[in-house]
Amino acid sequence: MFIMGLGYPSAMWHRTRPALAARYRTIALDNRGAGRSDTPPGPYSIRLMASDAAAVLDAAGIESAHVFGVSMGGMIAQEFALQYPQRVLSLILGCTAAGGPTAVRADAEATRLLMRRDKMSSEDAAEAAVPFIYDQSTPREWIEEDLAIRRPWFPSPEGYAAQLQGILAWEAYSRLAQIVAPTMVIHGESDRLVPPGNANLIAERIPGAKLVMIPRASHLFLTDQPEAAHRAILDFLAAQSAATTAGKDRERAEGQPLGDSSSQNFGEEEKASC
Template sequence: MDGAVVTMEQVGGRTLRIAAWRLDMPSDHLPVLFFNGIGANIEAVAPLAAAMPERGFIMFDMPGTGESPDPVVPYNPFIMSWTASQLLARYGLDRVDVMGVSWGGAMAQHFALQHPRMTRRLTLIATTPGILMVPGNPAAFTKMADPRRYVDPDFMAKHFKTLYGGLTASGGTDHKANHISRLKPPSPRGYVYQLMCMMGWTSLPALPFMKKETLIMMGEDDQIVPLANGKILKAMIPNSRLVTFAGGGHLFLLTHADESVAAIREFLDAPDTAKERARQAKRAAA
C-alpha cells in the first residue's frame, strides 16, 4: 500500500488496523472516510486511494477482518459509526466526505445519518438500503457465503464471474488476479459478527431525511446487489444522483476503475450548492 501510514490503534475500546493516506498533506479537498465491504481488508480498496492522490483517505479493517483482532462482543452500526467518529477526532478531522462499498455502503449511510455534522457528501457504491433490498442471484449468494472464496484461489477464480458479475473485455484476467492477491480472509467470528451487525437494519425510513448530496454508483450486471437497489436509493434520497456502469458487476470499482474514479471526482469536486453553503454557515456559527 504505497503512501499509506498503517497503524494498530485502540479506538472506542477496540484494537483496529488503520490506514491513512496523505492526511498531513495540504489540500483543497476534504479527506475521505471509506467503509469497506463485508470480510474485506484494507488492501482490497487501497487502489482507489492511490488513484486519487489529491485528497486524503482513511479506512480501517473491521474487527476480525484483515489484521484487526477478533471482536470480543458483537457490535452494531451505531457502535461502529461512533467508533469511526472517534477515529476521525483522533486525527483532528471534524468533517469528511463519506464513502462505502457494498456492506460498507450501508455503514456509510448510517454514519451520515448518525453524524451529519461530520459528513459533507456521501458516495454509495454497489450497495442497498439494508434488509429491505432486492435480492441478487441465488447462485452468487451461495458462493458468497462459502468461506473457500477467501482461502482457495482456485475456487475464487472459478466462480469469480458468478460472484462479481461482468468484467471488462480487456484486462479481465489481470483484474481477477490482482483482486485475489490482495484478499486476506476474515476470521470466522469476524465474518459472523459483520453479518450480525446489519441483521434487521434498514435505512429506508430515514433516507427521505438525508440532506447530504449523494452519489449512487451501481453496476448493471451486479449479481449480488442488483441495479434495482440503486434505483430505490435514488428514489428515497432527495439530493441524490445515480450513475450506472454497463457490464459492471459487483467489483466495477475495480474493473471500471477509470470511469469510477472520474465519476467520484466529478461529484466530490463540484461546487457546493446553495443549501450546502447555508448549512456550512449555520454550522460555523454554532
C-alpha cells in the first residue's frame, strides 16, 4: 500500500508502481484533501488519515500489506504501524520524519515556502518548490513529467492547510520503539525539505530498522534516482518474503501450526474513505 505526501495525488507513484507491479499487487490511496478523495472540513490528524488507510484495505478485502509512505505519507505509515501492527507485513518509510521537538527541521528557505504556500497559485508553488525537492542533477524533463502528473490534482487551499495542520500537531518519536514490523528507512542525501538527519533518528528508534541513504537524491528521491531506490525497495521486500518462507519451513519441520498465509500486497488503487 502506497501513501503519498502533503498535497500530492496517488498518481505520483507513476514510476514506482510499475517497478513493483510485476511481483506485487499494488494499492495507492489518495489521502483526504488530495487527489480524487473528498476534502471534508479540517484539520486532518495523522491518526485520522491512518484510519483512512485501514478503510482502504478493508474496502479492498486485504487483511495485511507491505506499507510504503513518503513524506507526510511516511508519518501516516508510522501511525498505521502503531495503530494496526497486525496489518503491516513490512514498513518502508521514505523522506519522512517522526515529528516532535527532536525532528530535524527544513532549512529556512524551504520553511518559508511552506508557510506562504496559501498565498501562491498552485502552479507557482510547484515551480518554487523544485530546488527544495529535486536534486540539482535530476533531468528537467523528469521534473516536467512529475509536474504534468500533479497539475490536474493540485490540492485546494483548504485541503492543503488541513493536511499541514495534521503534520504540525503529530509526533511519533516517543513511540517508535513500539513498531514491530520489519522496517526500512530510505532517504535522499540532499533532501532540504525533510533533512536526512530525520532518517537517522527514525532508524535508531525502530528495532532492527534498515537505513538506506540514496546519493544524488533529494526529497523526491523516487524521481531523482529511481533505479537505485527501486533496487533497494525490491531487495528489502525480497528479504521479507525469504524470511517468511524460512519461518514457515521451520514451523513445518517442528510440526507447529502455520501462521497467516494471506497474500502479500501493496494493494490496488482506491480512494480514501472520508
